[in-house]
Amino acid sequence: MAGVRPKSGPTMHDVAAAAGVSQATVSLVLNSAPGSRFSEETRRRVRDAVDQLGYRTNAHAKVLREGVAGMVGFIGDSVATSPFAGAIIEGAQERAWEDGLLLLTVNTGGDKKLEAASLDTMLSYKVAGVVYAAMYHRLLDVPSALAGVPSVVLNSQDRAGHLPSVAPDEVKGGYTATRRLLEAGHSRVGLINIESLESGLPAAVGRHEGYQRALEEAGLKVDPSLVRFGQGGEEDGYRYAMELLTAATPPTAIFCANDRTAWGAYQAASDLRLSIPEDLSIVGFDNQTTVAPHLRPGLTTLELPFVAMGRRAVDLLLQGAEPDGRVELMECPLIERKSVTHPKEIP
């Protein structure tokens, strides 16, 4: 498609000028370029210019001329109905539509019969491929029918190691969160995890590993008295923050392995009349938009890259999605707000 000029309306040149980038960049951003090649900022500028100018690729022109788009199948357990993972659909659909494809989304709620019927139907409608998505990061057994069509596992990993997977980089996220606190000057950094390590939950295991790595890199030992394992809710955040903060030598900072846990830690700090961040620094994880920006002070946290992951999964599909078992881990950006500062000086 690159370089071919639509018969009317704005050209790729116009988009490049409006976005302040080269035509080659516009072409690459709009045509399957992997997420890592351009910054999210560049991609966003291009997409904004496309929207503002009403630029249409040849794929769009074809769809509008013929009145029928091809489809990409999207099977999710509960993605569409979970409060946050829905953004993954936004990314997948946005990317599919750049190639003139619609997303045929089925939310199975875990119903295997519905899943089987959906897959059969998708195959009979000749979808270009199937994204098999999970609401939270785990190891999945994928349906065997996926072998018959390009398929990508999204926000999880294929337990059998056949299909390519796109998932968040939990280890790097945990490392970044902990390092943020260490760089602010803290040396007693607690961790309230969201599951036991025995659970095997990638979010719990990976974020924990990142925490350890950051401490070790800073020449610190992991102190088990500063680590707790909750279940990811406010109640556990409250309970374990209380335990940590009322101990003989409390931490000056806590990495809460999700935002809900962080919210509970805020409540514990409030009950103990501790100010955040002056008396206690906190970093969360997930950047839940209904919680993290609205805590007082706003929560510094890591964002799950839902939109980027959705885009990347469709990228891989459109490239054929060879069943090479690759796992592409995508970075969770640090979202700075107001919950981290340097520790008070020791009196």
Added chain:
Amino acid sequence: MAGVRPKSGPTMHDVAAAAGVSQATVSLVLNSAPGSRFSEETRRRVRDAVDQLGYRTNAHAKVLREGVAGMVGFIGDSVATSPFAGAIIEGAQERAWEDGLLLLTVNTGGDKKLEAASLDTMLSYKVAGVVYAAMYHRLLDVPSALAGVPSVVLNSQDRAGHLPSVAPDEVKGGYTATRRLLEAGHSRVGLINIESLESGLPAAVGRHEGYQRALEEAGLKVDPSLVRFGQGGEEDGYRYAMELLTAATPPTAIFCANDRTAWGAYQAASDLRLSIPEDLSIVGFDNQTTVAPHLRPGLTTLELPFVAMGRRAVDLLLQGAEPDGRVELMECPLIERKSVTHPKEIP
């Protein structure tokens, strides 16, 4: 389908026995019966029994035999990616699947070209009908192509008054919220609304009207000094609750017209060292699952009936969705938690 026995597996009789209802009820619940006819509890029992027993209707058997399901189109502005409205898709898909239909979901993000292409594609795939859904309740201009297929406007209303619409009953919700506070013994009940009345936003106008009705029915006059208009965020909830609570004669209860506003009011109460509910009772609206159950104390609020609305929209489609301009308003249930009690006695 009613009464016809699938060739193998559990029968409708088995479902009825497991759910503790009659076969006729199972049949009606599974076949287009309007939401009002049975309680949500009855419907849930039937659906749970269907799931547990693995009961399949003839429609499912046909899909599984032939490998291809029909489709219902679902066009949403941002429904799939909004934190809560996604449940509307769950309801719509669940109902469609009871008749062996899949939901072809497109999230347009307001892109009119994508919307047009999606509609063309849906029509070319011969969808049984189209649900045209909005992320929040408003008056919509619907695309003219919807005239060519059974269509229902969901979580909004057709401005032109042609298509049938399914939307929450905002007035009754506002009435129920306010009445809950009046029945607890409060007579000075404040309101922090989420938009001006001039905005025309059904949630703001309707909830306000319900507030007025409940007061008038109780023989009370609306006191404008107890009413504020914010924009639906915590900041406004905090600011206006502060104003109301530091006035010469503060309210003993506040109806916050959404949960975010209520969260802000909680923060104001905390700063003023007022206990909820002992010093101040609060009722919210929306039942946002990431906020309302997790406030301390849990927030008593009204729930937007997303699942039921999604189901009802597909019901109407499958009944042909005559363009009679009807607006079906669905009840928002009161969710009791811990934020309401009687007022302290006047000293």
